Amino acid sequence: MNLAKQSRASEPVEGHAQNSPMVRLRPPWLIYFGDVEDVGHAKTGLGLIQWRREFCAGQMRASGCHVDGGIPDMGIGEAVAAGVNSLVIGVAPAGGSIPPTWVSDLVRAARAGIDIVSGMHARLSDFPEIVAAARESGARLIDVRTPPRNIPVGSGERRSGKRLLTVGTDCAVGKKYTALAVEKEMRARGWNADFRATGQTGIMIAGQGVAIDSVIADFISGAAEMLSPAAAPDHWDVIEGQGSLSHPSFAGVSLGLLHGAQPDALVLCHDPSRKFLLGMExxxxxxxLPLAQSIEQCLGLARRVNVNARFVGVSVNTSRVSPEERSRLYEEIARETGLPVADPIREGVKAIVDRIAAEFR
Amino acid sequence: MNLAKQSRASEPVEGHAQNSPMVRLRPPWLIYFGDVEDVGHAKTGLGLIQWRREFCAGQMRASGCHVDGGIPDMGIGEAVAAGVNSLVIGVAPAGGSIPPTWVSDLVRAARAGIDIVSGMHARLSDFPEIVAAARESGARLIDVRTPPRNIPVGSGERRSGKRLLTVGTDCAVGKKYTALAVEKEMRARGWNADFRATGQTGIMIAGQGVAIDSVIADFISGAAEMLSPAAAPDHWDVIEGQGSLSHPSFAGVSLGLLHGAQPDALVLCHDPSRKFLLGMExxxxxxxLPLAQSIEQCLGLARRVNVNARFVGVSVNTSRVSPEERSRLYEEIARETGLPVADPIREGVKAIVDRIAAEFR
Structure with missing residues (x-):
């Protein structure tokens, strides 16, 4: 435990030095799909186009690529002409490595002064050709899984502004999607709201953030505090959750994030088709856990840092639920929790934001 | 979240490569006190002598040193003659740095083939003279705060053997001391028990361990699982706790450790003189939190990984409690929790180990 509250450097961001402690991407972006064959492996790039179309100047696809994000195709030369500042790798091949076939494209982009952004396990800085090209032009190599330097130890001090955190009954139950949908709905109503990213895809979509699961353990809550700093009283940080308090692999990350986020409002994300934790069937x-138990456990911990923390909705993934079943499911969850229920992909999160409006404004 | 359960390298241990993923120190040790003036700054070295006298060949003190561990004074030459394998820095000066005055001693020891062991924030590998000397002789430079490579993601799978974890109502309430006292009492009864260290001083005392607060967040519970692997059914791992579930700076570490440790038995450590978290008065x-609430919260989370988890005692620091007050305090805590109460410094932990014997053997 670092009771002295000293900052401690985490691993440095490679390439060009950053002034800000947080990752920040420079738009406009060129989304790199390489030669990906499978839409499932292109979720990052397609998510960027879905949520941040205004930042996406174009896509770059090699022969053999079977994915189309529906935006203009560009080579490096065209991207430079279009003022592109960042090439964002929109593909996550199995294993998380960078195939040799991509390296020459990345070298050309870096040499042209375009930042290279990667969310993969492999580090851009492990490729000497890419490093050399970036050094020559001043382009930045940004591995979004690499946390920033100088994260403070969490203080637990209350901050101004409002915060919402999505939490889950498991991993991979729509916490990022729900947070993005809440931000979108709040902005549509003219509210002052910002999505705060805690995972690599979220960071790319937001253009900034901290990969909270990559931070040194002593600094998890400090990273969450840094990510959602004091703000105007009516401002909402809509924070992407990670893991689950009931997941034996990742609960520490979830609790550190919960304490650092100090949420006023919480949304529970749930996939009703799952009976056991993913991969542990x-x-x-x-x-x-039963929803009511998840909620009770989370509130017990959340109220340590914010006595007014409360749940404002349940976000469900009903992609594997029949239309007849769905309304019964919603009723059941509403009865169990007393909360509005919504599938953000199917009908959006209006019901949840209505509840927030009723409780907080 | 690293759902693929790949191992991920944390930062490498500098100096001579280690085969084991865990830090392991080679006895016998020379305890280095340098020119420390203040006993408070020499706690690490004095703790090593208290708990592991059999590993301590001698102490090395410079002129101006006001601390005496009561073991033979030695220079480097005498240490070599005595078969010393590791010089352990037993001092933690404010700021955690290595003063220039020590460097020449450390260089001479490393050149003589003696491993150098440091628990300070400053890395031994940041001193080129020390690195060069170690490289020449094959000595290892061991920064015990640097976590091992290849920590797995926690699996949550049940393991054979018994585990006890000390937890706290706050940081710095005697979790390490209590675990060491429990190990000592168990061994005195002929039980098969090992202290498992999770912090830098504990690692030095145990000669091995993982600095759990220095691990990448995604791997906290995996590190705890690695630290207390499957063992004989009657073997006890006595695991040093870290932080507190109710501490907004460090609760994530505490929960990851709780989940990875899968404790059968828990001891709550408490300082009754504190009304607020240390440093947050x-x-x-x-x-x-009230003791009963701390216990209930911890059990709710612990039973996710071990349905039989239970508390077996409360360890109190009564150094600031008068003799008249003490028996009243013990009665009050026993009434509130239904558990045996002991101050490990004052009367040892016999009462707690009696309870373990009654419940588990």
């Missing part, structure tokens, strides 16, 4: 040891 | 925002 075999052992049968880790059933998904 | 000013704000008044973070009162120490």
């Amino acid at each position: 075999g052992s049968g040891s880790f059933p998904i | 000013g704000s008044g925002s973070f009162p120490i």
